[in-house]
Amino acid sequence: MKNLNITIGPSNKLGKYDAHFLIKLAALLKNGFTMQQALIFLTEQYEVIKAQDKAAALALINSGAALSAVLKSLGFSKSIIMQVSFAEIHGEIITNLEQSGEYLNTRRKTVQKLIKTLQYPLVLVSIFIIMLVLLNYTVIPQFNDLYSAMQADKTSLVNILTFILNYLPYTALGVLIIIMLISVTILLITRMKNTKRAAHMLLSIPLVRTYFKYYVTYRFSREFGYFLNNGLEVKEIIMLLKTQTINRYLNMTARMLEEKLLAGISLSEAIEQQNVLDQRLAVFVSHGEYNSDVGKELIIYSEYSLENIIIKIENLTKKIQPVIFLILGLLIVCLYLVIVLPIFNMMSNIQ
Known part of the structure; x- marks a missing residue:
């Protein structure tokens, strides 16, 4: 081979x-x-x-x-x-x-859609953080000096809003650092030499687990299905996947499947016991074994897995965008109140 x-x-x-x-x-x-x-x-x-x-x-x-x-x-x-x-x-x-x-083409369109969904909120967040920094070093200190000169007391609401705006840039920076650390950690996991350990760790991360499973399932079902449709036997396909050095997760899956098949269980049962594969794939394979068309069933499921990855990314961006706009709206209201409330408070003291 x-x-x-x-x-x-x-x-x-x-x-x-x-x-x-x-x-x-x-x-x-x-x-x-x-x-x-x-x-x-x-x-x-x-x-x-x-x-x-x-x-x-x-x-x-x-x-x-x-x-x-x-x-x-x-x-x-x-x-x-x-x-x-x-x-x-x-x-x-x-x-x-x-x-x-x-x-x-599909992958590029998905990435472009993701960028379009996030770029406007990210630009707004960036502008708002710059405004916060400028206000913290210019406008708010001026208001504090004015309060001190007029010997006026700040209201509790103004104190709370000022505190929020003072520490918001640091909070945003902290969140950004946490996201970067998580991303670097995931990258380091994917580059681990021990494939089983890397797969186990990726499967233990909630958000990553779903995408990782669909990715491995897509690769496995697509290649396995093509080989079956072109006349190769299961034993030959597993040997081929074991010896290839392009995708180590396919290599690992093939080795684990071989162990199960040698133990005398069917292909669908062996697939069902693989935690790196979507469990629903076993249902398709079982149906294919019944009508002697496993290759076709696997290719159909590979397309389904790819569609699921795209749908989940789109759903994630749809959930993120409203949250970002809501936070921005609340922050703009806070900023407006911090500027306006002291003015009204000082006007009432003057009167």
């Missing part, structure tokens, strides 16, 4: 045109171009690729290198190289390229 020992190349040379490249490559192959002809034609067309990178890619193509190696030189992501590497074995290159292009 062929091993998939592929190292991942540098950053994406095609930028936002990576999905377009894959879809156009599939179209050229459909229209009778050979892989080499199609790759040469496309690589020469994209001006976004730097001259030295283009020369390196063309040298690889002309030497007869595999598609996965060419995509690696163009800086495609780890997930795309993994899918193409598998497709080179199971023979569904055109379909895989089309689906990979759609996947990149």
Whole structure:
């Protein structure tokens, strides 16, 4: 069985045109171009690729290198190289390229939607924090001096609001530091050498757990389904997933599945016992075992898993945005009261 020992190349040379490249490559192959002809034609067309990178890619193509190696030189992501590497074995290159292009487009649209959802509130928060800092060093000290000069007492409400505004920038900074620390911690966990330990820790983090499960389920069901549809036996697929070095979570899942299958249980039962996979996948596999179409069921579920990831991200942003606007509204009211109430208080004392 062929091993998939592929190292991942540098950053994406095609930028936002990576999905377009894959879809156009599939179209050229459909229209009778050979892989080499199609790759040469496309690589020469994209001006976004730097001259030295283009020369390196063309040298690889002309030497007869595999598609996965060419995509690696163009800086495609780890997930795309993994899918193409598998497709080179199971023979569904055109379909895989089309689906990979759609996947990149969907992922980019999701990221753009997330940025659009958050950028306006984040700009408002940034402006408001700057205003708070300026007010704390300019306006509020002036009011304090004015109160002292007039020997007027602040109301309890003004004292509370002033206290909130004084410490709000520090609170915002503290929250930002906590978020950064959590992000760095998750990044360090994903880079741990012990795959089982890393998976266990990711599954113990509430928000991360759901996305991690759907991600592993998506990868597993997609690749396993393609292999089954192309005539490979379960034993061969597990051996292939065990020997590949592109996705270590697939490697770990394959090893655990092999242990369960050797113990004499069915594939659906073995999947159900994997904590890194969505438990509902076992229902699809069981249904596929009943009608002898496990591969199709797995591919359907892979699409369902990807849709779930997108839906959950969209729902999360929809929940975050109203909260940010509510906090901003309350802070603006507090700021307004801190400025206006002392004025009314001093006017009443003068009268």
